[in-house]
């Protein structure tokens with residue numbers, strides 16, 4: 754089973770591209786979605802112990818957590834020590850399920866693919882990118898986003914230039930969704946060909 758790692762900096766279009774792979778029939782594990790799910794229950798008491806006042810009705814209040822982290826960015830280390838092992842467990846379960854189902858390839862959407870060393874456990878790296886102006890425009894258009902928060906998140910992520918350099922495949926999201934979908938289908942077709950050619954030792 755081929756493991757494709759999907760990554761990209763904030764606002765580059767990673768989630769959108771992940772969905773396009775899923776629509777094309779590739780099983781997807783979305784780490785940001787897993788975090789959302791964990792915050793809705795399982796992880797909430799743990800996060801609240803480390804960051805008092807961040808639990809509301811049994812779930813993590815992301816706005817309050819984001820506010821506390823903006824005041825103390827060092828807190829990310831404590832938060833990641835709680836969240837990342839749980840995310841990793843869910844990923845392992847996903848892979849076991851897909852392997853049992855006989856999937857030919859799967860997509861792991863991991864925003865921090867390079868930062869956490871996850872790149873070492875995937876077979877192929879797909880990086881989603883666009884130019885910095887489009888990225889900034891997209892992100893600042895979101896509710897609950899400020900220049901400060903955007904800059905803080907960017908500063909915690911591997912630079913786009915390095916991501917592009919380390920990519921096996923690049924998806925440029927500067928144009929229409931239709932063009933992006935074409936690119937995704939092209940990558941899938943090429944990977945299927947490479948699997949058939951025996952290019953990957955794990956697939």
Ligand SMILES: CC(C)(COP(=O)(O)OP(=O)(O)OC[C@H]1O[C@@H](n2cnc3c(N)ncnc32)[C@H](O)[C@@H]1O)[C@@H](O)C(=O)NCCC(=O)NCCS
Pocket residue numbers: 762763764784785788815816818819822829832833836837840864865897906909910
């Ligand atoms: C800081 C939090 C509360 C902000 O929540 P919010 O809903 O406002 O933003 P969202 O989760 O959609 O993330 C916005 C962007 O920041 C990126 N991001 C999230 N966490 C991190 C991090 N620890 N380091 C760098 N970038 C991060 C996301 O990939 C995305 O590009 C939230 O992102 C969080 O709890 N992060 C810690 C968990 C984590 O490390 N997630 C990364 C994927 S496993």
Ligand SMILES: Nc1ncnc2c1ncn2[C@@H]1O[C@H](COP(=O)(O)OP(=O)(O)OP(=O)(O)O)[C@@H](O)[C@H]1O
Pocket residue numbers: 761762763764765766767768769770785864891925926927928929930931933
């Ligand atoms: N060709 C395109 N491909 C992908 N996204 C596009 C494209 N054109 C416009 N967009 C828009 O750009 C935004 C990208 O958001 P998306 O949530 O996919 O980014 P992300 O990289 O996953 O962000 P984050 O890292 O914050 O989770 C969406 O609003 C999407 O509709």
